[in-house]
């Protein structure tokens with residue numbers, strides 16, 4: 001399926017993908033070569049962490065659908081930080097800006113309410129294009145949401161491109177601030193019928209964000225390193241049941257979440273370790289709960305995103321899913337880089353006029369193109 005005539009030719013292109021994820025840890029920047037279809041070659045990757053001051057300013061924008069308050073200033077700061085991340089990435093890779101055709105710039109989601117047809121990623125595409133001298137595609141989610149889709153997750157078509165040769169059905173689980181799964185069925189090519197049949201996706205529920213917030217509130221760092229705090233605690237069954245009673249878990253896929261969709265009030269009175277254990281079980285239980293919404297149970301789960309570094313969470317997932325649950329790095333992917341790579345891949349698809357989302361990945365009525373192009377400044 002093609003939405004319009006592609007305005008760039010076929011073949012591999014060198015692109016940068018940039019992601020500022022819901023955990024607000026920093027900017028992930030990936031350099032890759034891809035044809036936007038089934039070929040992907042990872043070249044280089046780095047993360048530029050946000051400092052605490054900027055993270056606090058960014059947090060102050062969450063929930064805002066308008067440009068008021070600090071949003072415009074934070075958007076400029078965020079964009080300039082992305083330009084700096086691109087420079088560092090290209091320095092690291094020894095690649096000149098002139099060799100890069102395109103940047104896929106996700107920006108940062110500050111508001112996501114697709115049921116009201118609202119989603120907002122801050123990040124000024126024209127400013128980034130001017131600062132880097134490289135053409136930019138941004139605003140990947142708006143067209144999907146305007147058409148009635150969830151606007152997320154958008155990584156599934158990239159996951160499918162990576163998954164050739166792996167056993168099916170395969171689940172690729174991203175555990176970032178929020179968690180999302182791509183279910184990949186039969187091995188097929190990039191055609192319209194196949195696209196409908198072989199990939200189903202949705203957010204699963206919380207990822208690390210509630211755990212991060214809990215650990216931070218107790219002065220115990222920015223995240224539960226290795227899951228050590230959770231390992232020292234006990235899961236509170238009543239609090240977990242209260243968290244899992246949220247009606248969102250009964251909604252069929254596709255579905256998506258804003259970062260702060262769940263109220264952690266049920267764990268408020270728990271000790272730091274018991275709270276961490278219970279929130280970690282909340283993430284694991286919500287992933288297990290999604291299996292009923294998939295076309296068939298996956299035979300293997302490959303986990304990417306920062307949550308795969310949490311051994312307690314990985315053990316809970318393995319216990320609940322009953323099939324191998326492994327880091328995506330085991331099959332040669334860089335589990336920290338996949339989201340950033342995905343937005344480089346999606347930028348190429350945007351320029352080729354190929355869909356970024358499908359009815360089975362976002363609930364959009366028909367395969368949907370998206371992204372906004374900003375020529376090199």
Ligand SMILES: Nc1ncnc2c1ncn2[C@@H]1O[C@H](COP(=O)(O)OP(=O)(O)OP(=O)(O)O)[C@@H](O)[C@H]1O
Pocket residue numbers: 019020021022023024025174175176177178179207208209212222223224225226227304305306307309310311339
């Ligand atoms: N060593 C570790 N042990 C435990 N957790 C970790 C570790 N390293 C990273 N994390 C978790 O991973 C999070 C970052 O994950 P990631 O970068 O995948 O999220 P994101 O991309 O910001 O979010 P999203 O995918 O929702 O957009 C951290 O906030 C932390 O909770």
Ligand SMILES: CC(=O)N[C@H]1[C@@H]2OC[C@@H](O2)[C@@H](O)[C@@H]1O[C@H](C)C(=O)O
Pocket residue numbers: 021022109112119151152153154155156174176177178179180203256257339
């Ligand atoms: C609205 C939004 O930014 N959603 C993010 C978030 O972080 C994880 C999960 O929730 C996923 O749905 C999505 O990001 C990934 C990159 C995606 O679109 O596939």
